Amino acid sequence: MTVRKKRIGLLVQTLLQELKISSPPVPVEKIAKSHGVTIVQRSLDDGVSGFLYPGKDGKPAIGVNTFHSTTRQRFTVAHELGHLLLHDYNDVHVDPGDFVIHFRDEVSSSGADREEREANLFAAELLMPASFLRRDLRALNSLRLHDDLQLRPIAKRYGVSLQALMLRLTNLGFLDSSAFGS
Numbered sequence: 001m002t003v004r005k006k007r008i009g010l011l012v013q014t015l016l017q018e019l020k021i022s023s024p025p026v027p028v029e030k031i032a033k034s035h036g037v038t039i040v041q042r043s044l045d046d047g048v049s050g051f052l053y054p055g056k057d058g059k060p061a062i063g064v065n066t067f068h069s070t071t072r073q074r075f076t077v078a079h080e081l082g083h084l085l086l087h088d089y090n091d092v093h094v095d096p097g098d099f100v101i102h103f104r105d106e107v108s109s110s111g112a113d114r115e116e117r118e119a120n121l122f123a124a125e126l127l128m129p130a131s132f133l134r135r136d137l138r139a140l141n142s143l144r145l146h147d148d149l150q151l152r153p154i155a156k157r158y159g160v161s162l163q164a165l166m167l168r169l170t171n172l173g174f175l176d177s178s179a180f181g182s
């Protein structure tokens, strides 16, 4: 099964428009709360990034590991929100600590793996909207996207990790994947 890129793109657009968000950093907790989600901060085992409790009474909760960095917590909240809005879970869903590694969305896959890819794509789109990035990159005079010194301030502005930003830029075709080498 293929990752539903178009649906995810439209969903993110709607969420950003609802709260009139037009520049980074995208307030992911505010967006989640505006959809009735309670954010629960927990000191979890390092092997756990977060969890989603769909809530049978319409009161979903997203749990996030406070031992992780702020950028990672933001990604986790966005990932769990993606599950909530895209997938139909009746029970608690726990995400392991390494889900960011499975970030790329090109490969079609099945079942749970597809859901993880969709949640990651949703998180990347929400935290790093393509339209925002295009505007910001256009504003840079000389594009040296493999250059940490140029990318770090952008990652900071978006409230994401450098790794997440690089993967996003690669998936959008802004960054050659060979840049990861050496």
Ligand SMILES: [Zn+2]
Pocket (backbone or CB within 6 Å): 079, 083, 094, 095, 099, 115, 116, 119
């Ligand atoms: Zn997940």
